[in-house]
Amino acid sequence: METPEPGPADGEERLVELRPRTRSNPEGAEDRRSSTGSLGGNNSNPNISQPLVGSRVEGEGEASTSDTVANKERPKPAQQQSTLTTAVPAPAEYQIRVPRVNCPEKVIICLDLSEEMSLPKLESFNGSKTNALNISQKMIEMFVRTKHKIDKRHEFALVVVNDDALWLSGFTSDPRELCSCLYDLETNVCESFNLEDLLNVIHQKIALPLMENVQTIPPPYVVRSVLIYSRHAGQLQFNPSEAVNKMLQSPYFFFDVVYLHNGVEELGDEATWRDNYTSFCNLDSKGMCYHFEVSLKGPAIELHNCMAKLLAHPLQRPFQSHASYSLLEGEDPQDIEATV
Amino acid sequence: MNNMSPEVALHRISPELRPLLCSVVRNGRVGLDSTNCLRVTDLKTGCTSLTPGPCCDRFKLHIPYAGETLKWDIIFNARYPELPPDFIFGEDAEFLPEPSELPHLVQWDAGNPECLLQLVKELIQQYHHYQCQRLRESSRLLFEYDSLLEDPDYGHNMEIYAGRKNSWTGEFSARFLLKLPVDFSNIPVYLLKDTALDPGEDVALLSVSFEDAEATQVFPKLYLSPSIEHALGGSSALHIPAFPSGGCLIDYVPQVCQLLTNKVQYVIQGYHKRREYIAAFLSHFGMGVVEYDAEGFTKLTLLLMWKDFCFLVHVDLPLYFPRDQPTLTFQSVYHFTNSGQLYSQVQKSYPYSPRWDGNEMAKRAKAYFKSFIPQFQEGAFANGKL
Secondary structure, three states: OOOOOOOOOOOOHHHHOOOOOOOOOOOHHHHOEOOOOOEOOOOOOOOOOOOOOOOOOOOOOOOOOOOOOOOOOOOOHHHOOOOOOOOOOOHHHHOOOOOOOOOOEEEEEEEEOEHHHHOEEEEOOOOOEEEHHHHHHHHHHHHHHHHHHHOOOOEEEEEEEOOOEEEEEEEEOOHHHHHOOOOOOOOEOOOOOEHHHHHHHHHHHOOOOOOOOOOOOOOOOEEEEEEEEOOOOOOOEOOOOHHHHHHHHOOOEEEEEEEEEOOOOOOOOOOOHHHHHHHHHHOOOOOOOOEEEEEOOOEHHHHHHHHHHOOOOOOOOOOHHHOOOEOOOOOOHHHOOOOO | OOEOOHHHHHHHEOHHHHHHHHHHHOOOOOOOOOOOOOEEEEEEOOOOOOOOOOOEOEEEEEEEEOOEEEEEEEEOOOOOOOOOOEEEOOOOOOOOOOHHHOHHHHOOOOOOOOHHHHHHHHHHHHHHHHHHHHHHHOHHHHHHHHHHHHOOOOOOOEEEEEEEOOOOOOOEEEEEEEEOOOOOOOOOHHHHOOOOOOOOOOOEEEEEEEOOOOOOOEEEEEEEOHHHHHHOOOHHHHOOOOOOOOOOHHHHHHHHHHHHHHHHHHHHHHHHHHHHHHHHHHHHHHHHEEEEOOOOOOEEEEEEEEOOEEEEEEEEOOOOOOOOOOEEEEEEEEEEOOOOOEEEEEEOOOOOOOOOOHHHHHHHHHHHHHHHHHHHHHHHHHHOEO
16 A cells, blocks of 8 residues: 655645635635636646636637637627627626536526428438437437436436427436437427527526625536527527526526538528527627537538537536647647557 | 433423533533433423423433443432432442532532533543542553553543443453544545534544453454544445554554554545646646536546547546546447447556656546547447447
């Protein structure tokens, strides 16, 4: 049995004194957070790279997608009635950092059941065509099972969206319960997407934590909606009530979106998918949500990968623009260093 | 027998005596074993049956002491509640405490709610002295006692119970209960707070039973308060070496203390080492973090990509890390098994050394991932269901 060595190591020792003796502060471990938000004072160890890892610098946070070209500016509200009518405060003034604790999540999966979801345009692994609903069902199953494996406290709910939103199941921490509702769904032609209705349905079913001190006390849970959406036609209807606005601005509420689009850029006077996508992005006043746009005609693997990226805990994941998963980063596989 | 909850006892006791009893039953603790409360049974009255209730004025008090439970009768008089009580000390007919050694009896103050509790504590002290006197029957055990008494670490935190196990065989025996001076204050809080058990004081007690006066049959046992036992890994934390034959307490007890201190150190070190590990992994892989245990640093999940192939790595860090190696579980995001479970593969013995620091472990892990992933991906597509 190896005897642990006493004495300072790697600059970690100075963290020891700051861990409180009391039982009432489980966050003592996190007290010693540097201003950039990184875990453990790294300044004494030159080998650990820059504190930018996972940090959230104030003022940053424009949610962007990996594929969007130069679409980083917020569009002017005048163009679309569907954007928020209330003034959204600039991130720099309002960026509240919630402690980056892996508290339980309540995840509301919102699945669009419009006709587009069943058109066989996606290219599956073996080259055959498959539809978005099919892939979504598998992705969702993977998502809830994986989240459950990581932390059994996470809870899930399923909402399906036709012309209106319908709360099908949840909250439950048993992924099988949710999955049992997942496979008997049918799509149909939908006239419009009532975002307001969806958010109202969500709002009625949840209660967001109210914490005295947002920055130091971790919440007992957070609520995250994940919307898988595929309609192209028409504008989003959106005139949020005050209650819904408050929900959207809560530091414990997240609205992630995966937009499956047809890639059509020009539609005359009508809003294109890109306009709608931007509207979704604009719901995110805090810059903490994840948004993905994926072509319905592309490889299905893209959709899978989006869902995988959405596994990340909203309080611990990096800003979407910082996220990076690549293992090889352009290295030649043969250059792998030998392990001893 | 006739066990009653504190609330029932307080309800039935004569009102003038209630404050005194209240201090005793609600959080009244005497002696070393603070995990056990004082209990009250056999609540009775000395008044006539015509007296309107509640008017109970006497009861049995159960007091944990040196691994035994003393059952003392405490007898007040409801008609004269200002008077101090009488005591009957169970079967210890020879226990005759000197009243002058009992300040709270000499200056009994019925108006002070703590008075009875304090008096009981003073009586316990006297009882302890009385028991120590009985050790004189065995010079061997007296020697054990005297040598411990001299040591400031143990001398003031002992309870002794001595006597004849069986008045027929006349075999003398004794039990020593010692509070061990082990510092638990640095145990990471997250390890302690999860138990639903009584938080109380964190304490380690060593009970040593001598079944014979010559100390040839000696049975030690370790007691830890529930949250400490849990923090140190459960019931395995109670394993202590057997008492060496011919050995003595003054050598054995420090050994047990050291063992416990080492375990505590291990757990504390493990916590800090895990924290360092996760910090290093976040530094190397942070942009792909899915979740990590931000409290105890026992787990971390990463999302990585290799040639458009997404996979997850779940890292589980054991309590006695870095001595014990973390477990890696690789999972495909696309595949399920034939039975509908997530397609994953566990790796427990990849290149690893507990001597590497967190940073080195992260670098080596990255290299390992790169070498392992191609075959993992192949396996997933060959054996998994899309």
